[in-house]
Amino acid sequence: MDFRKRALELIDQYIKNQNLKRHLLATENLMRYLARKFGEDQEMWALAGLLHDLDWELTKETPEKHPFIAIEVLKKEGFPNEIISAIEKHHPREGLVHNTNMEKALYACEEITGFIVAVTLVMPNKKLSEVTVERILNKFKEPSFAKGVNREIILKAEEMLGLKLEELTEIALKSMQEISDQLGFS
Numbered sequence: 001m002d003f004r005k006r007a008l009e010l011i012d013q014y015i016k017n018q019n020l021k022r023h024l025l026a027t028e029n030l031m032r033y034l035a036r037k038f039g040e041d042q043e044m045w046a047l048a049g050l051l052h053d054l055d056w057e058l059t060k061e062t063p064e065k066h067p068f069i070a071i072e073v074l075k076k077e078g079f080p081n082e083i084i085s086a087i088e089k090h091h092p093r094e095g096l097v098h099n100t101n102m103e104k105a106l107y108a109c110e111e112i113t114g115f116i117v118a119v120t121l122v123m124p125n126k127k128l129s130e131v132t133v134e135r136i137l138n139k140f141k142e143p144s145f146a147k148g149v150n151r152e153i154i155l156k157a158e159e160m161l162g163l164k165l166e167e168l169t170e171i172a173l174k175s176m177q178e179i180s181d182q183l184g185f186s
Contacts, residue, residue: 031050
């Protein structure tokens with residue numbers, strides 16, 4: 001089975017919000033970059049990033065059900081267990097144990113894509129090419145900026161993966177700039 005093709009079909013089926021689709025694409029490419037850095041399976045990691053919020057629109061009124069509806073869909077579709085496990089563990093809740101690097105990466109790193117989008121939106125031309133690591137790090141220090149992004153989770157990347165905030169920011173920005181046309185920020 002062509003898992004990426006099926007993933008895109010599922011996204012079209014379950015997600016209508018264009019910004020959410022862009023978040024999934026940004027997380028997919030970030031996870032691909034992180035897999036490359038850690039010598040892991042790039043396609044598996046990318047799929048976890050692409051599908052991690054598949055049920056977001058279905059569960060916005062019942063957030064305690066996220067990501068469990070997506071997990072059931074992906075199991076029925078035959079997606080690999082390592083992808084399903086990473087998706088199950090990406091949403092913060094009590095008692096989670098992250099065992100694999102993929103689980104740790106998806107949990108600690110997907111939030112930064114939203115933060116980078118927020119920084120992009122305050123740039124004069126709203127282009128990812130204008131954004132710098134320094135600009136992101138400066139905005140990260142402003143608690144009132146992008147309040148919806150959980151900075152504590154992003155900072156766990158150092159403990160969980162050995163990625164300092166500067167390095168994660170650099171990787172995430174580069175991964176998003178690479179696909180800026182797909183994200184609507186070129």
